[in-house]
Amino acid sequence: MIRKKILMLGDFAVGKTSLVRHYIDNTFDDVYLTTIGVKVSKKMLAVNHVELELLIWDIEGETPSKKIPKAYFKGASGAIIVCDASRKETVEGIREHIGDLLAFNREAKYVIAYNKSDLLSAQQKETLSLSENTFLTSAKDGSQIDILFTTLAKEILL
Amino acid sequence: MRNVQIILNAILSKNIFEYILVDRKLHVISASQGVRKYVNAMPKEGDDVLEYLPELVGNEEEIKQIFVEKYCLYTLESVYKNNDYVNISVEYCDQNTAIILLHNITAITRAQQNLLQYSNESTLLYNTLQKVVDSQNTMLFVTNAEKIEFANKKFLNFFHAENIEEIQKKELKLYQKLDASLQNYRELFVSLKEGEKYLKLGKDIFIVQATQIEAAHTLFTLTKITDFPHEMQLDPLTGLYRKDYLNEMVEKSLQEKRNFALVVMDLDNFKQINDTYGHLTGDKVLKAFVMLLKQHIRKTDLLVRWGGDEFLLFLEDGSPENAILKIENIRKLIDEYHFETIDHLSCSFGLSYTKENDSVDSLLQRADKALYEAKIKGKNKVLFKEE
Missing domain, CATH: 3.30.450.20 (PAS domain)
Structure with missing residues:
Protein backbone atom coordinates (compact mmCIF):
# COMPACT_ATOMS: atom_id res chain seq x y z
CA MET A 1 0.00 0.00 0.00
CA ILE A 2 1.13 3.50 -0.81
CA ARG A 3 0.37 6.47 1.42
CA LYS A 4 0.24 9.96 -0.05
CA LYS A 5 -0.38 13.28 1.62
CA ILE A 6 -2.58 15.75 -0.20
CA LEU A 7 -3.64 19.23 0.89
CA MET A 8 -6.90 21.07 0.57
CA LEU A 9 -5.89 24.65 -0.21
CA GLY A 10 -8.01 27.73 -0.73
CA ASP A 11 -9.42 30.85 0.82
CA PHE A 12 -11.68 30.60 3.83
CA ALA A 13 -15.31 29.54 3.36
CA VAL A 14 -14.84 28.07 -0.11
CA GLY A 15 -16.02 24.64 1.05
CA LYS A 16 -12.81 22.62 1.56
CA THR A 17 -14.14 20.83 4.65
CA SER A 18 -17.48 20.17 2.94
CA LEU A 19 -15.72 18.58 -0.04
CA VAL A 20 -13.73 16.29 2.24
CA ARG A 21 -16.78 15.44 4.31
CA HIS A 22 -18.77 14.57 1.22
CA TYR A 23 -15.93 12.50 -0.19
CA ILE A 24 -15.29 10.58 3.04
CA ASP A 25 -18.73 10.37 4.68
CA ASN A 26 -21.10 11.36 1.85
CA THR A 27 -22.66 14.04 4.08
CA PHE A 28 -23.25 17.75 3.73
CA ASP A 29 -24.11 20.53 6.18
CA ASP A 30 -24.56 24.05 4.84
CA VAL A 31 -23.81 25.71 8.18
CA TYR A 32 -20.42 27.40 7.86
CA LEU A 33 -18.00 26.37 10.59
CA THR A 34 -14.47 27.73 10.31
CA THR A 35 -11.72 25.13 10.27
CA ILE A 36 -8.75 25.91 12.44
CA GLY A 37 -5.43 24.15 12.19
CA VAL A 38 -5.57 20.89 10.30
CA LYS A 39 -7.61 17.72 10.32
CA VAL A 40 -6.22 14.70 8.53
CA SER A 41 -8.66 12.18 7.06
CA LYS A 42 -7.84 8.86 5.40
CA LYS A 43 -9.36 7.40 2.26
CA MET A 44 -8.44 4.11 0.63
CA LEU A 45 -8.41 4.01 -3.15
CA ALA A 46 -7.53 1.50 -5.81
CA VAL A 47 -5.93 3.33 -8.71
CA ASN A 48 -4.76 1.25 -11.67
CA HIS A 49 -4.58 -1.81 -9.39
CA VAL A 50 -2.49 0.07 -6.88
CA GLU A 51 -3.75 0.39 -3.31
CA LEU A 52 -3.43 3.96 -2.28
CA GLU A 53 -4.20 5.56 1.06
CA LEU A 54 -4.86 9.26 0.60
CA LEU A 55 -4.13 11.33 3.67
CA ILE A 56 -6.28 14.37 3.09
CA TRP A 57 -5.14 17.45 4.99
CA ASP A 58 -8.10 19.71 5.48
CA ILE A 59 -6.35 22.95 6.29
CA GLU A 60 -7.84 26.15 7.66
CA GLY A 61 -8.58 28.66 4.94
CA GLU A 62 -6.17 31.42 4.23
CA THR A 63 -7.17 34.97 5.05
CA PRO A 64 -5.18 38.14 4.37
CA SER A 65 -4.27 38.30 8.05
CA LYS A 66 -3.61 34.58 8.63
CA LYS A 67 -1.35 32.61 6.35
CA ILE A 68 -1.18 28.82 6.26
CA PRO A 69 1.66 27.46 8.45
CA LYS A 70 4.48 26.39 6.17
CA ALA A 71 4.95 23.13 8.12
CA TYR A 72 1.66 21.91 6.66
CA PHE A 73 3.11 21.92 3.15
CA LYS A 74 6.03 19.63 3.93
CA GLY A 75 5.85 16.22 2.35
CA ALA A 76 2.72 16.90 0.32
CA SER A 77 2.46 15.00 -2.96
CA GLY A 78 -0.38 17.07 -4.25
CA ALA A 79 -3.20 19.45 -3.51
CA ILE A 80 -6.76 20.27 -4.37
CA ILE A 81 -6.99 23.99 -4.87
CA VAL A 82 -10.51 25.07 -4.00
CA CYS A 83 -12.31 28.29 -4.82
CA ASP A 84 -15.91 29.38 -4.46
CA ALA A 85 -17.15 29.74 -8.03
CA SER A 86 -19.63 32.38 -6.86
CA ARG A 87 -16.95 34.56 -5.19
CA LYS A 88 -14.63 36.15 -7.71
CA GLU A 89 -11.99 37.04 -5.13
CA THR A 90 -11.49 33.39 -4.22
CA VAL A 91 -11.07 32.45 -7.89
CA GLU A 92 -8.41 35.12 -8.18
CA GLY A 93 -6.61 33.53 -5.20
CA ILE A 94 -6.03 30.21 -7.03
CA ARG A 95 -2.76 31.31 -8.59
CA GLU A 96 -1.29 32.24 -5.21
CA HIS A 97 -2.23 28.90 -3.66
CA ILE A 98 -0.61 27.03 -6.54
CA GLY A 99 2.50 29.15 -6.06
CA ASP A 100 2.60 28.32 -2.35
CA LEU A 101 2.30 24.60 -3.07
CA LEU A 102 5.00 24.51 -5.74
CA ALA A 103 7.34 26.63 -3.63
CA PHE A 104 7.57 23.70 -1.22
CA ASN A 105 7.44 20.88 -3.70
CA ARG A 106 8.09 21.56 -7.34
CA GLU A 107 6.96 18.05 -8.22
CA ALA A 108 3.59 18.33 -6.46
CA LYS A 109 0.50 17.71 -8.54
CA TYR A 110 -2.73 19.63 -8.21
CA VAL A 111 -6.29 19.81 -9.44
CA ILE A 112 -8.64 22.76 -9.13
CA ALA A 113 -12.18 22.73 -7.75
CA TYR A 114 -14.59 25.50 -8.67
CA ASN A 115 -16.83 24.63 -5.76
CA LYS A 116 -20.41 25.68 -4.94
CA SER A 117 -21.29 25.20 -8.59
CA ASP A 118 -24.88 24.62 -7.48
CA LEU A 119 -25.07 28.40 -6.94
CA LEU A 120 -24.28 29.14 -10.60
CA SER A 121 -26.82 29.45 -13.36
CA ALA A 122 -26.42 27.34 -16.49
CA GLN A 123 -25.38 30.49 -18.35
CA GLN A 124 -22.71 31.31 -15.76
CA LYS A 125 -21.34 27.79 -16.00
CA GLU A 126 -21.09 28.10 -19.76
CA THR A 127 -19.08 31.30 -19.56
CA LEU A 128 -16.44 29.68 -17.34
CA SER A 129 -13.43 28.59 -19.33
CA LEU A 130 -12.07 25.74 -17.30
CA SER A 131 -8.64 24.34 -17.99
CA GLU A 132 -7.68 20.68 -17.80
CA ASN A 133 -7.88 19.17 -14.31
CA THR A 134 -10.35 21.83 -13.24
CA PHE A 135 -13.71 20.66 -12.01
CA LEU A 136 -17.02 22.31 -11.28
CA THR A 137 -17.83 20.73 -7.95
CA SER A 138 -20.59 20.98 -5.42
CA ALA A 139 -20.36 19.57 -1.93
CA LYS A 140 -24.10 20.13 -1.73
CA ASP A 141 -25.16 17.92 -4.62
CA GLY A 142 -21.94 15.91 -4.79
CA SER A 143 -21.15 16.70 -8.39
CA GLN A 144 -17.66 15.89 -9.63
CA ILE A 145 -16.23 15.23 -6.18
CA ASP A 146 -15.12 11.64 -6.76
CA ILE A 147 -13.50 12.47 -10.08
CA LEU A 148 -11.75 15.42 -8.46
CA PHE A 149 -9.98 13.22 -5.91
CA THR A 150 -9.33 10.28 -8.20
CA THR A 151 -7.86 12.53 -10.89
CA LEU A 152 -5.40 13.91 -8.38
CA ALA A 153 -4.61 10.42 -7.12
CA LYS A 154 -3.84 9.26 -10.68
CA GLU A 155 -1.67 12.30 -11.29
CA ILE A 156 0.30 11.60 -8.15
CA LEU A 157 0.90 7.96 -9.10
CA LEU A 158 2.05 8.79 -12.62
CA MET B 1 17.63 14.94 27.77
CA ARG B 2 17.24 18.12 29.82
CA ASN B 3 14.19 19.25 27.83
CA VAL B 4 12.69 15.81 27.93
CA GLN B 5 12.95 15.67 31.72
CA ILE B 6 11.21 19.01 32.04
CA ILE B 7 8.47 17.89 29.74
CA LEU B 8 8.04 14.53 31.41
CA ASN B 9 7.66 16.30 34.73
CA ALA B 10 4.94 18.42 33.17
CA ILE B 11 3.28 15.29 31.90
CA LEU B 12 3.20 13.92 35.38
CA SER B 13 1.77 17.07 36.91
CA LYS B 14 -0.87 17.96 34.30
CA ASN B 15 -2.82 16.14 31.64
CA ILE B 16 -1.82 18.44 28.86
CA PHE B 17 1.09 16.40 27.51
CA GLU B 18 1.13 12.83 26.27
CA TYR B 19 4.05 11.06 24.65
CA ILE B 20 5.10 8.23 22.40
CA LEU B 21 8.70 7.03 22.40
CA VAL B 22 9.90 5.78 19.01
CA ASP B 23 13.04 4.18 17.65
CA ARG B 24 15.08 5.09 14.57
CA LYS B 25 12.59 3.26 12.32
CA LEU B 26 9.72 5.23 13.88
CA HIS B 27 8.41 2.14 15.59
CA VAL B 28 6.73 2.52 18.97
CA ILE B 29 8.81 1.77 22.05
CA SER B 30 6.25 2.91 24.61
CA ALA B 31 3.56 5.50 25.13
CA SER B 32 1.74 7.28 27.92
CA GLN B 33 -1.76 6.02 28.71
CA GLY B 34 -3.44 9.28 27.69
CA VAL B 35 -2.34 8.87 24.05
CA ARG B 36 -5.28 6.53 23.54
CA LYS B 37 -7.82 9.37 23.49
CA TYR B 38 -6.09 10.98 20.52
CA VAL B 39 -5.39 7.92 18.40
CA ASN B 40 -8.34 5.66 19.31
CA ALA B 41 -6.12 2.78 20.48
CA MET B 42 -3.15 2.13 22.70
CA PRO B 43 0.03 1.97 20.60
CA LYS B 44 1.94 -1.26 21.15
CA GLU B 45 5.66 -1.82 21.07
CA GLY B 46 6.86 -2.35 17.51
CA ASP B 47 3.85 -0.67 15.83
CA ASP B 48 4.50 1.79 13.05
CA VAL B 49 3.82 5.17 14.63
CA LEU B 50 2.50 6.47 11.30
CA GLU B 51 -0.55 4.23 11.79
CA TYR B 52 -1.47 6.38 14.76
CA LEU B 53 -0.12 9.69 13.58
CA PRO B 54 -0.67 9.91 9.82
CA GLU B 55 0.15 13.61 10.17
CA LEU B 56 3.81 12.56 10.12
CA VAL B 57 3.54 10.88 6.70
CA GLY B 58 5.67 12.58 4.11
CA ASN B 59 8.11 13.80 6.74
CA GLU B 60 9.68 10.48 7.73
CA GLU B 61 13.12 11.34 6.41
CA GLU B 62 13.08 14.74 8.06
CA ILE B 63 12.07 13.21 11.39
CA LYS B 64 14.77 10.55 11.16
CA GLN B 65 17.27 13.37 10.73
CA ILE B 66 16.82 14.28 14.42
CA PHE B 67 18.90 11.24 15.30
CA VAL B 68 21.69 12.81 13.28
CA GLU B 69 21.17 16.47 14.14
CA LYS B 70 20.18 15.78 17.77
CA TYR B 71 17.71 18.61 18.18
CA CYS B 72 14.01 19.14 17.72
CA LEU B 73 13.35 19.25 14.02
CA TYR B 74 9.72 18.69 13.58
CA THR B 75 6.74 20.57 14.98
CA LEU B 76 3.20 20.56 13.74
CA GLU B 77 0.69 22.94 15.28
CA SER B 78 -3.06 22.79 15.82
CA VAL B 79 -3.75 19.24 14.66
CA TYR B 80 -7.31 18.04 15.17
CA LYS B 81 -7.35 14.62 16.85
CA ASN B 82 -10.63 13.13 18.09
CA ASN B 83 -12.29 16.38 19.18
CA ASP B 84 -9.08 17.77 20.62
CA TYR B 85 -6.40 19.98 19.20
CA VAL B 86 -2.77 19.10 19.79
CA ASN B 87 0.63 20.40 18.85
CA ILE B 88 2.84 17.52 17.72
CA SER B 89 6.59 17.79 18.17
CA VAL B 90 9.31 15.22 17.71
CA GLU B 91 12.43 15.62 19.80
CA TYR B 92 15.73 13.78 20.14
CA CYS B 93 15.96 11.63 23.27
CA ASP B 94 19.05 9.51 22.84
CA GLN B 95 20.84 7.86 19.93
CA ASN B 96 18.12 5.22 19.58
CA THR B 97 15.07 7.05 20.88
CA ALA B 98 12.97 10.06 19.94
CA ILE B 99 10.00 11.38 21.85
CA ILE B 100 6.83 12.46 20.15
CA LEU B 101 4.96 14.91 22.33
CA LEU B 102 1.29 15.62 21.98
CA HIS B 103 0.52 18.93 23.65
CA ASN B 104 -3.19 19.48 24.21
CA ILE B 105 -4.12 23.03 23.20
CA THR B 106 -7.86 22.49 22.80
CA ALA B 107 -9.03 25.29 25.09
CA ILE B 108 -7.01 28.05 23.47
CA THR B 109 -7.61 26.71 19.95
CA ARG B 110 -11.39 26.65 20.48
CA ALA B 111 -11.19 30.28 21.62
CA GLN B 112 -9.14 31.12 18.53
CA GLN B 113 -11.65 29.27 16.38
CA ASN B 114 -14.52 31.34 17.78
CA LEU B 115 -12.62 34.52 16.99
CA LEU B 116 -11.73 33.28 13.52
CA GLN B 117 -15.34 32.26 12.90
CA TYR B 118 -16.53 35.72 13.88
CA SER B 119 -13.85 37.38 11.79
CA ASN B 120 -14.56 35.25 8.71
CA GLU B 121 -18.31 35.71 8.96
CA SER B 122 -17.78 39.46 9.27
CA THR B 123 -15.56 39.43 6.20
CA LEU B 124 -18.15 37.45 4.25
CA LEU B 125 -20.87 39.88 5.29
CA TYR B 126 -18.66 42.84 4.38
CA ASN B 127 -17.93 41.33 0.96
CA THR B 128 -21.63 40.72 0.40
CA LEU B 129 -22.52 44.28 1.34
CA GLN B 130 -19.72 45.53 -0.90
CA LYS B 131 -21.27 43.61 -3.80
CA VAL B 132 -24.67 45.10 -2.99
CA VAL B 133 -23.38 48.69 -3.04
CA ASP B 134 -21.28 47.98 -6.13
CA SER B 135 -24.37 46.77 -7.94
CA ILE B 225 -29.86 62.70 -13.89
CA THR B 226 -28.62 63.82 -17.26
CA ASP B 227 -29.79 60.61 -18.85
CA PHE B 228 -33.38 61.73 -18.49
CA PRO B 229 -34.80 64.14 -21.08
CA HIS B 230 -36.32 66.59 -18.57
CA GLU B 231 -33.29 66.75 -16.38
CA MET B 232 -31.17 67.64 -19.38
CA GLN B 233 -32.90 71.00 -19.10
CA LEU B 234 -31.46 71.67 -15.64
CA ASP B 235 -29.47 74.76 -14.90
CA PRO B 236 -26.23 73.54 -13.28
CA LEU B 237 -25.75 76.61 -11.05
CA THR B 238 -29.13 76.69 -9.37
CA GLY B 239 -30.38 73.19 -10.11
CA LEU B 240 -33.57 74.73 -11.49
CA TYR B 241 -35.18 73.62 -14.71
CA ARG B 242 -34.64 75.78 -17.76
CA LYS B 243 -37.45 77.53 -19.65
CA ASP B 244 -38.10 74.67 -22.08
CA TYR B 245 -39.42 72.53 -19.29
CA LEU B 246 -41.73 75.32 -18.14
CA ASN B 247 -43.03 75.70 -21.72
CA GLU B 248 -44.08 72.05 -21.66
CA MET B 249 -45.86 72.45 -18.36
CA VAL B 250 -47.65 75.64 -19.42
CA GLU B 251 -48.79 74.09 -22.69
CA LYS B 252 -50.10 71.04 -20.92
CA SER B 253 -51.96 73.16 -18.37
CA LEU B 254 -53.47 75.30 -21.14
CA GLN B 255 -54.68 72.20 -22.95
CA GLU B 256 -56.27 70.98 -19.72
CA LYS B 257 -57.96 74.41 -19.33
CA ARG B 258 -56.42 74.97 -15.94
CA ASN B 259 -56.01 78.45 -14.48
CA PHE B 260 -52.63 79.65 -13.35
CA ALA B 261 -50.36 82.68 -13.12
CA LEU B 262 -47.10 83.12 -14.93
CA VAL B 263 -44.55 85.34 -13.21
CA VAL B 264 -41.43 86.83 -14.75
CA MET B 265 -38.94 88.09 -12.18
CA ASP B 266 -35.71 89.96 -12.55
CA LEU B 267 -33.23 90.82 -9.79
CA ASP B 268 -32.79 94.57 -9.48
CA ASN B 269 -29.33 95.97 -10.23
CA PHE B 270 -27.78 92.54 -10.45
CA LYS B 271 -25.14 93.75 -12.90
CA GLN B 272 -23.86 96.12 -10.23
CA ILE B 273 -23.54 93.23 -7.79
CA ASN B 274 -21.40 91.32 -10.29
CA ASP B 275 -19.33 94.41 -11.06
CA THR B 276 -18.84 95.37 -7.40
CA TYR B 277 -18.38 91.98 -5.69
CA GLY B 278 -17.40 89.71 -8.56
CA HIS B 279 -19.19 86.90 -10.37
CA LEU B 280 -18.53 84.35 -7.63
CA THR B 281 -20.53 86.46 -5.20
CA GLY B 282 -23.11 87.00 -7.94
CA ASP B 283 -23.49 83.24 -8.26
CA LYS B 284 -23.90 82.86 -4.52
CA VAL B 285 -26.60 85.54 -4.51
CA LEU B 286 -28.47 83.69 -7.26
CA LYS B 287 -28.28 80.45 -5.31
CA ALA B 288 -29.45 82.11 -2.08
CA PHE B 289 -32.28 83.82 -3.96
CA VAL B 290 -33.43 80.50 -5.42
CA MET B 291 -33.15 78.77 -2.05
CA LEU B 292 -35.28 81.49 -0.45
CA LEU B 293 -37.93 81.26 -3.14
CA LYS B 294 -38.07 77.48 -3.04
CA GLN B 295 -38.78 77.62 0.67
CA HIS B 296 -41.84 79.79 0.04
CA ILE B 297 -43.49 78.16 -2.94
CA ARG B 298 -45.41 74.92 -3.10
CA LYS B 299 -44.14 71.73 -4.64
CA THR B 300 -46.77 72.05 -7.35
CA ASP B 301 -45.37 75.46 -8.37
CA LEU B 302 -42.53 75.52 -10.83
CA LEU B 303 -39.60 77.90 -10.63
CA VAL B 304 -37.23 77.96 -13.62
CA ARG B 305 -34.23 80.00 -14.63
CA TRP B 306 -34.73 81.90 -17.87
CA GLY B 307 -31.18 83.08 -18.07
CA GLY B 308 -28.86 85.49 -16.23
CA ASP B 309 -30.82 86.99 -13.35
CA GLU B 310 -34.26 86.33 -14.85
CA PHE B 311 -36.57 83.66 -13.49
CA LEU B 312 -40.04 82.37 -14.29
CA LEU B 313 -42.60 81.03 -11.90
CA PHE B 314 -45.59 78.89 -12.77
CA LEU B 315 -48.11 79.44 -10.02
CA GLU B 316 -51.28 77.41 -9.95
CA ASP B 317 -53.76 79.61 -8.10
CA GLY B 318 -57.51 80.12 -8.05
CA SER B 319 -57.44 83.81 -9.00
CA PRO B 320 -55.09 86.59 -10.17
CA GLU B 321 -55.63 88.33 -6.82
CA ASN B 322 -54.35 85.33 -4.86
CA ALA B 323 -51.34 85.08 -7.13
CA ILE B 324 -50.56 88.81 -6.79
CA LEU B 325 -50.83 88.54 -2.98
CA LYS B 326 -48.49 85.58 -2.89
CA ILE B 327 -45.90 87.28 -5.10
CA GLU B 328 -46.14 90.48 -3.09
CA ASN B 329 -45.28 88.46 0.02
CA ILE B 330 -42.30 86.98 -1.77
CA ARG B 331 -41.18 90.45 -2.88
CA LYS B 332 -41.27 91.66 0.73
CA LEU B 333 -39.44 88.58 1.92
CA ILE B 334 -36.58 89.19 -0.51
CA ASP B 335 -36.54 92.91 0.29
CA GLU B 336 -36.16 92.17 3.99
CA TYR B 337 -33.77 89.23 3.70
CA HIS B 338 -30.14 89.66 4.74
CA PHE B 339 -28.01 88.31 1.89
CA GLU B 340 -24.42 87.34 2.65
CA THR B 341 -21.81 89.88 1.41
CA ILE B 342 -24.24 92.17 -0.40
CA ASP B 343 -26.73 92.45 2.46
CA HIS B 344 -29.72 93.79 0.47
CA LEU B 345 -31.36 92.63 -2.73
CA SER B 346 -34.65 93.46 -4.37
CA CYS B 347 -36.55 91.96 -7.25
CA SER B 348 -39.16 93.12 -9.75
CA PHE B 349 -42.09 90.95 -10.78
CA GLY B 350 -44.43 90.90 -13.77
CA LEU B 351 -47.55 88.72 -13.68
CA SER B 352 -50.02 87.43 -16.18
CA TYR B 353 -52.99 85.13 -15.60
CA THR B 354 -54.66 82.69 -17.96
CA LYS B 355 -57.59 83.77 -20.10
CA GLU B 356 -59.42 82.44 -23.13
CA ASN B 357 -57.21 81.43 -26.09
CA ASP B 358 -53.96 82.06 -24.25
CA SER B 359 -50.70 80.54 -25.42
CA VAL B 360 -47.28 80.29 -23.82
CA ASP B 361 -46.17 83.30 -25.82
CA SER B 362 -49.19 85.48 -25.02
CA LEU B 363 -48.89 84.74 -21.30
CA LEU B 364 -45.20 85.42 -21.37
CA GLN B 365 -45.62 88.58 -23.36
CA ARG B 366 -48.04 90.10 -20.84
CA ALA B 367 -45.91 89.08 -17.87
CA ASP B 368 -42.83 90.51 -19.53
CA LYS B 369 -44.60 93.81 -20.24
CA ALA B 370 -45.68 93.97 -16.58
CA LEU B 371 -42.09 93.39 -15.51
CA TYR B 372 -40.90 96.15 -17.82
CA GLU B 373 -43.37 98.55 -16.23
CA ALA B 374 -42.30 97.49 -12.74
CA LYS B 375 -38.73 98.36 -13.66
CA ILE B 376 -39.75 101.70 -15.17
CA LYS B 377 -41.78 102.55 -12.09
CA GLY B 378 -38.78 102.21 -9.76
CA LYS B 379 -38.14 98.46 -9.39
CA ASN B 380 -38.89 96.27 -6.32
CA LYS B 381 -42.51 96.06 -7.43
CA VAL B 382 -45.13 93.49 -8.43
CA LEU B 383 -47.24 94.44 -11.47
CA PHE B 384 -50.01 92.53 -13.14
CA LYS B 385 -50.91 92.88 -16.81
CA GLU B 386 -54.45 91.89 -17.70
CA GLU B 387 -54.36 92.83 -21.42
Missing part, protein backbone atom coordinates in the same frame (compact mmCIF):
# COMPACT_ATOMS: atom_id res chain seq x y z
CA GLN B 136 -26.13 50.10 -7.37
CA ASN B 137 -26.55 52.41 -10.30
CA THR B 138 -25.82 55.35 -8.02
CA MET B 139 -22.41 56.57 -6.93
CA LEU B 140 -22.04 56.09 -3.18
CA PHE B 141 -19.34 57.33 -0.88
CA VAL B 142 -18.90 57.58 2.87
CA THR B 143 -16.92 60.34 4.48
CA ASN B 144 -15.78 61.51 7.84
CA ALA B 145 -15.69 65.30 8.16
CA GLU B 146 -12.58 65.67 6.03
CA LYS B 147 -12.15 62.83 3.61
CA ILE B 148 -13.75 59.98 1.70
CA GLU B 149 -13.31 56.68 3.52
CA PHE B 150 -15.38 54.31 1.40
CA ALA B 151 -16.77 54.39 -2.12
CA ASN B 152 -18.60 51.94 -4.32
CA LYS B 153 -17.30 50.67 -7.65
CA LYS B 154 -19.39 53.12 -9.66
CA PHE B 155 -17.76 56.01 -7.82
CA LEU B 156 -14.25 54.54 -8.17
CA ASN B 157 -14.77 53.96 -11.89
CA PHE B 158 -16.06 57.49 -12.46
CA PHE B 159 -12.93 58.94 -10.90
CA HIS B 160 -10.65 56.39 -12.59
CA ALA B 161 -9.52 54.87 -9.31
CA GLU B 162 -8.86 51.22 -8.50
CA ASN B 163 -9.43 51.54 -4.78
CA ILE B 164 -10.20 53.95 -1.98
CA GLU B 165 -6.52 54.75 -1.40
CA GLU B 166 -6.28 56.15 -4.92
CA ILE B 167 -9.37 58.27 -4.30
CA GLN B 168 -7.83 59.60 -1.10
CA LYS B 169 -4.61 60.50 -2.95
CA LYS B 170 -6.66 62.56 -5.40
CA GLU B 171 -7.95 64.65 -2.47
CA LEU B 172 -11.33 65.13 -4.11
CA LYS B 173 -13.08 68.04 -2.46
CA LEU B 174 -16.51 67.53 -3.94
CA TYR B 175 -18.05 69.93 -1.43
CA GLN B 176 -16.11 72.78 -3.04
CA LYS B 177 -17.44 71.88 -6.46
CA LEU B 178 -20.92 72.39 -5.04
CA ASP B 179 -20.19 75.51 -3.08
CA ALA B 180 -16.80 77.19 -2.85
CA SER B 181 -17.56 78.43 0.65
CA LEU B 182 -17.91 74.91 2.08
CA GLN B 183 -14.86 73.73 4.02
CA ASN B 184 -15.54 70.03 4.45
CA TYR B 185 -18.04 67.20 4.05
CA ARG B 186 -19.62 67.96 7.42
CA GLU B 187 -20.58 71.41 6.12
CA LEU B 188 -21.86 69.83 2.92
CA PHE B 189 -24.10 67.54 4.94
CA VAL B 190 -25.48 70.51 6.87
CA SER B 191 -26.06 72.48 3.68
CA LEU B 192 -27.92 69.54 2.12
CA LYS B 193 -30.45 69.70 4.94
CA GLU B 194 -31.68 72.93 3.36
CA GLY B 195 -32.51 71.11 0.15
CA GLU B 196 -31.09 68.86 -2.53
CA LYS B 197 -28.13 70.11 -4.51
CA TYR B 198 -26.93 69.44 -8.01
CA LEU B 199 -23.36 68.68 -8.85
CA LYS B 200 -21.94 69.05 -12.33
CA LEU B 201 -19.07 66.68 -13.06
CA GLY B 202 -17.87 66.91 -16.64
CA LYS B 203 -20.92 66.71 -18.87
CA ASP B 204 -23.04 65.05 -16.23
CA ILE B 205 -25.30 66.45 -13.56
CA PHE B 206 -25.95 64.54 -10.34
CA ILE B 207 -28.44 65.00 -7.53
CA VAL B 208 -26.50 64.97 -4.26
CA GLN B 209 -28.13 63.48 -1.20
CA ALA B 210 -26.75 62.72 2.24
CA THR B 211 -27.59 60.45 5.16
CA GLN B 212 -25.92 60.54 8.53
CA ILE B 213 -24.84 56.97 9.29
CA GLU B 214 -23.52 57.66 12.77
CA ALA B 215 -21.78 60.55 14.49
CA ALA B 216 -18.56 60.33 12.51
CA HIS B 217 -19.69 59.19 9.09
CA THR B 218 -22.02 60.40 6.39
CA LEU B 219 -23.25 58.54 3.33
CA PHE B 220 -23.49 60.63 0.18
CA THR B 221 -25.19 59.51 -3.00
CA LEU B 222 -24.71 61.00 -6.43
CA THR B 223 -27.55 60.11 -8.76
CA LYS B 224 -26.91 60.90 -12.40
